[in-house]
Amino acid sequence: MRLLFVGDTVGNMGVSMLQEYLPKLKRDLKPQITVVNGENATAVGRGISQRVYKQIMSAGADVITLGNHAWNNAEILDFIDQTPNLIRPANYPGPDVPGRGYTIVNVNGKQVAIINLQGLVFMDNLNNPFDTINAILEQVGAKTDYQFIDFHAETTSEKMAIARYLDGRVSALVGTHTHVQTSDYRVLPAGTAFMSDAGMTGPYDSILGMQTDLILKRFITQRPVQFKVAETGSGILSGCVIDLSDRTGLATKIRPILINPDHPYSN
Template structure:
């Protein structure tokens, strides 16, 4: 069993890069499941129904989100009917539309995909550690494998989650910081781990936003409006994970990085 996970798709450049390279990556790696984080696809903040469909058309089977899930009002009109879209499960359940996990069938294999959000330097929503316990109690018996997109700011919180669920889920991959980390590994009890998968979007900007505006903020310490560019060179970051034949264990995790300096090789 093999999956591909593609990091935060950022704005128009991210859309173009995803639609260009995801089909090629699927042809090269032949994954049974493809997951894409889409929380930044709408000009850097949020997602719309048409862009959700763009991600699916590009080849995604599941779309995960993050702290920008509800930045576009359009999402309230379709999230409850979007069977392949999940948002952080630890948003307060009583008041939040959508769902935080999905079970998907691949031939005779059931894969659970969970989305959670960290709380360090982000909104103080429900406890992700307590929430993952709750979800695993509900779905673990039904799943052969479980993938967790942990959308969080700090390395320490992501690592803590990885070790907390080691052996109980197949893979924990972080999103949100937009810079791919070089710490892909298999944890002691068999869970594949990566602190941050990186982003898919502008290559010559700062975290996907126009570098001039970000630099201006650092120079004058006054509020500026961050913007994601409409055109320019792109990058795609992701990972490929091979699951073991053992339940909730991984055999291998490999980084994917496509940039102008590291072009895609067939």
């Protein structure tokens, strides 16, 4: 089993990069399932709309994950309950959270659980992700062959900690949210693939997808600035591809994907 994961899609350029490169990646890498984080995918860089959801799915995603901006576009409440392949962090508190925190996809007779979790450090005060994933695995662990987690979190330590905690219990855990691809991809000792952050997909000539001059103004003046998604310049697509054992359901290999002017695409 091969899984392709693409990190935080930011703005119109992020969607355009998916439309241009996701078909090529799927053609050349031949993944059986493709997951895309779309929590920054609207034109303003926060949340997702139904139109953008359909664009990402049409580009080749099988499942779209979200994160701390899941609810920033109120339109999501109109369609998230009808879209089982759009998932939000599973550890939102309360009994009546719209949508779902995981989904199970049938791939050639194999059951693949795609799970979305959000960290707590420097983030919103959600339920403990360690407790949440234990509860989810009790429900789906025995009836799924593979388990992939998009862990949307700020700190590398929290991402590493939950990956170590789950080592051997899930197929892979990849971080999102910081928009900068990390070079710590590896298969942990008990067989779980891990990467602290897959990176972002969107404007390359930016600061984390936002217009550079506005971010600089914020740092220099220390006064509030309204951030805007960069709309010009070149693009970037970041992610990873993970190979999973058909026998054990654990990982055999993980490697990064990075496409930008300094790393042009080649198959």
